[in-house]
Amino acid sequence: MQISSLFKRNSVYVATILVGAFSFQAFFDVGVNRWYEYHNRGKLWKDVKGKFLEGGDEDEDDDE
Amino acid sequence: MSSVAFRTLRSGLSFKSPARALSSASTALSNYQHPDFSGYLNKRPEEKNRNFTYFMVGSMGLLGAAGAKSTVEAFLSSMSASADVLAMAKVEVKLGAIPEGKNIIVKWQGKPVFIRHRTPDEIEEANQVDITSLRDPQNDSDRVVKPEWLVMLGICTHLGCVPIGEAGDFGGWFCPCHGSHYDISGRIRKGPAPLNLEVPQYDFTDDETLLVG
Numbered sequence: 001m002q003i004s005s006l007f008k009r010n011s012v013y014v015a016t017i018l019v020g021a022f023s024f025q026a027f028f029d030v031g032v033n034r035w036y037e038y039h040n041r042g043k044l045w046k047d048v049k050g051k052f053l054e055g056g057d058e059d060e061d062d063d064e
Numbered sequence: 065m066s067s068v069a070f071r072t073l074r075s076g077l078s079f080k081s082p083a084r085a086l087s088s089a090s091t092a093l094s095n096y097q098h099p100d101f102s103g104y105l106n107k108r109p110e111e112k113n114r115n116f117t118y119f120m121v122g123s124m125g126l127l128g129a130a131g132a133k134s135t136v137e138a139f140l141s142s143m144s145a146s147a148d149v150l151a152m153a154k155v156e157v158k159l160g161a162i163p164e165g166k167n168i169i170v171k172w173q174g175k176p177v178f179i180r181h182r183t184p185d186e187i188e189e190a191n192q193v194d195i196t197s198l199r200d201p202q203n204d205s206d207r208v209v210k211p212e213w214l215v216m217l218g219i220c221t222h223l224g225c226v227p228i229g230e231a232g233d234f235g236g237w238f239c240p241c242h243g244s245h246y247d248i249s250g251r252i253r254k255g256p257a258p259l260n261l262e263v264p265q266y267d268f269t270d271d272e273t274l275l276v277g
Contacts, residue, residue, distance in 0.1 A: 021129035
């Protein structure tokens with residue numbers, strides 16, 4: 001398929017842009033999230049959750 | 065600016081004049097030295113240039129549309145209920161602790177909710193009322209899910225006071241503010257209130273648990 005076929009009609013052109021915006025956003029969000037979690041790995045709540053929750057339980061047990 | 069001055073300015077510079085042939089009318093009157101842009105022109109076919117331009121314009125539009133969509137989504141999501149509101153939106157009540165013939169009041173979304181464990185006599189009494197004689201006609205069966213559990217908002221429909229339980233002329237609730245009497249089904253029987261006590265949405269998740277909200 002020639003890319004120029006998208007530019008022949010304005011309706012096709014605009015529809016392509018709008019559909020592309022939706023699919024682009026999905027991929028963009030996933031990509032940004034993946035980068036963010038990689039960049040902050042080890043510091044996120046899901047990484048430290050086990051440590052804190054177990055620690056909290058132990059503390060309560062010690063107090064009681 | 066005079067053409068004489070312009071010519072003297074330009075004449076010192078080395079300019080070709082390849083485009084002179086294009087406009088014969090103007091060149092006949094002026095010997096303006098046209099600059100040579102041919103070195104800057106790209107050699108690709110027009111179709112490719114046009115496609116490239118459209119592609120770049122379309123990509124810009126795509127990014128703009130995605131950004132606009134994100135902005136709108138952010139505004140809309142800021143209007144929806146936040147997590148702390150959702151956490152307070154339901155309240156769970158253990159019914160095993162309520163003996164027959166007793167009221168309890170729980171707080172739900174900042175409002176009191178009356179829960180009464182009704183005795184069989186009270187259920188009988190609520191069902192025997194002739195609803196055509198009521199100000200806000202409503203069957204008792206329309207106001208309860210299980211007849212032994214009466215759940216309703218403890219806010220007087222007159223001006224919003226909290227009625228007192230097990231009081232009034234009809235054995236139900238009595239609003240001390242302006243003297244509205246509610247019966248054992250929470251229906252208005254006497255006094256200024258226009259409507260029965262409101263029944264919130266609730267559900268029995270199991271035999272012992274009531275979920276209001």
